[in-house]
Amino acid sequence: MHALSPDRIAELTSLRHDLHRHPEISGEERATAERIARHLTALGADRLWRDLGGHGVAAEFTGAGDGPTVLLRCELDGLPIREISDLPYKSEVAGKGHLCGHDGHMVSLLGVAQALKAQRPPRGRVILLFQPAEETGAGAKAVIDDPRWPEIRPDYAFAYHNVPGRPLGEVGLRSGPGNCASRGMQILLEGKSSHAAAPEDGLSPANAMAELMRALPDLAHGRIGEPDFALSTLTHAKLGAPTFGISPADGELRVTLRTMTNMRMDALMEEALALVRSHAGALRVDIHWHDVFRAVINDPDATAIARQVAENLRQHSRDMPLPMRWSEDFGRFGDDGAKATLLYIGSGEDHPQLHNPDYDFPDALLPGVIDLLIGIVQEIVGPTPA
Ligand SMILES: [Zn+2]
Numbered sequence: 001m002h003a004l005s006p007d008r009i010a011e012l013t014s015l016r017h018d019l020h021r022h023p024e025i026s027g028e029e030r031a032t033a034e035r036i037a038r039h040l041t042a043l044g045a046d047r048l049w050r051d052l053g054g055h056g057v058a059a060e061f062t063g064a065g066d067g068p069t070v071l072l073r074c075e076l077d078g079l080p081i082r083e084i085s086d087l088p089y090k091s092e093v094a095g096k097g098h099l100c101g102h103d104g105h106m107v108s109l110l111g112v113a114q115a116l117k118a119q120r121p122p123r124g125r126v127i128l129l130f131q132p133a134e135e136t137g138a139g140a141k142a143v144i145d146d147p148r149w150p151e152i153r154p155d156y157a158f159a160y161h162n163v164p165g166r167p168l169g170e171v172g173l174r175s176g177p178g179n180c181a182s183r184g185m186q187i188l189l190e191g192k193s194s195h196a197a198a199p200e201d202g203l204s205p206a207n208a209m210a211e212l213m214r215a216l217p218d219l220a221h222g223r224i225g226e227p228d229f230a231l232s233t234l235t236h237a238k239l240g241a242p243t244f245g246i247s248p249a250d251g252e253l254r255v256t257l258r259t260m261t262n263m264r265m266d267a268l269m270e271e272a273l274a275l276v277r278s279h280a281g282a283l284r285v286d287i288h289w290h291d292v293f294r295a296v297i298n299d300p301d302a303t304a305i306a307r308q309v310a311e312n313l314r315q316h317s318r319d320m321p322l323p324m325r326w327s328e329d330f331g332r333f334g335d336d337g338a339k340a341t342l343l344y345i346g347s348g349e350d351h352p353q354l355h356n357p358d359y360d361f362p363d364a365l366l367p368g369v370i371d372l373l374i375g376i377v378q379e380i381v382g383p384t385p386a
């Protein structure tokens with residue numbers, strides 16, 4: 001398999017811009033998935049799965065002989081954030097934008113598909129997975145829970161995320177904990193409403209909320225990189241209705257919990273629950289969990305393969321000293337048994353951060369990233385060394 005020509009890169013870039021114009025958010029990626037499936041069919045995929053765990057699409061490119069299965073994964077979803085930019089290909093969908101670069105990740109995998117169209121691997125299988133609902137943490141789990149997943153289940157899994165703040169094109173690698181576990185805790189408190197003239201006849205959650213708003217962030221502990229690192233961030237608070245006549249009955253708090261390991265997350269959840277109960281008194285407490293991300297623990301062998309390929313291609317690589325605070329649902333593929341690693345590719349030191357309203361995927365990454373992914377595939381299902 002060879003590197004793509006400048007013409008092919010230009011085609012992929014303009015496809016990226018078109019995907020950028022039409023973002024779809026988590027769980028609603030119908031049109032994007034349809035488009036991707038059409039491209040994969042045109043590129044001669046040997047097998048195609050649709051509607052995987054929602055709107056997921058996967059394509060298989062089958063090698064001539066027996067060998068391992070290597071999966072490359074990208075994400076289909078945009079974000080419910082209004083894009084602020086002067087780009088000619090700015091989002092045409094109000095309040096939604098491709099502000100995490102998943103449009104760039106998608107065309108990178110289509111670039112690999114072009115190389116596979118030109119030349120099948122000599123052995124094994126290559127699966128290109130276009131995963132839905134990454135931003136909510138639901139998609140990878142849903143894909144793995146799909147009854148057809150056993151037909152796909154890979155031996156190796158790779159994905160990359162572009163990382164603003166790092167030098168453009170730098171290949172960041174990290175063996176072991178790579179991204180934090182995180183989950184949203186929705187705390188519903190219910191008491192009894194009363195006339196504002198007689199609050200003592202009701203049961204307002206106001207005091208409990210005020211105490212919890214101070215106490216929950218105090219669950220934070222240690223620093224990123226330390227195994228007992230924990231972060232608890234208050235993201236939302238709501239008390240009663242906007243009136244002057246009612247002492248409220250209900251309140252809601254939302255907190256995001258974050259840890260470096262899954263085990264520490266279990267402990268942090270217990271601490272948060274105990275704290276809520278200790279402040280709730282006679283209030284009724286209802287807890288719901290959302291956006292559950294498992295920690296990404298990168299496999300050392302898969303990471304070593306990526307490092308070797310970057311070296312062969314003379315791409316600058318670097319061992320990341322610390323795990324990322326942000327979460328990624330890619331960790332599920334490692335939990336499922338694949339040797340999996342997430343690559344952190346620099347988007348430029350001064351690039352706007354992920355999820356910023358003025359963020360855009362840097363197209364300059366495409367040629368290098370596609371070469372790197374093709375190289376990884378070749379390393380695993382390429383010719384057996386003599
Ligand atoms: Zn994102």
Ligand SMILES: [Zn+2]
Pocket residue numbers: 075100101102134161
């Ligand atoms: Zn992302």
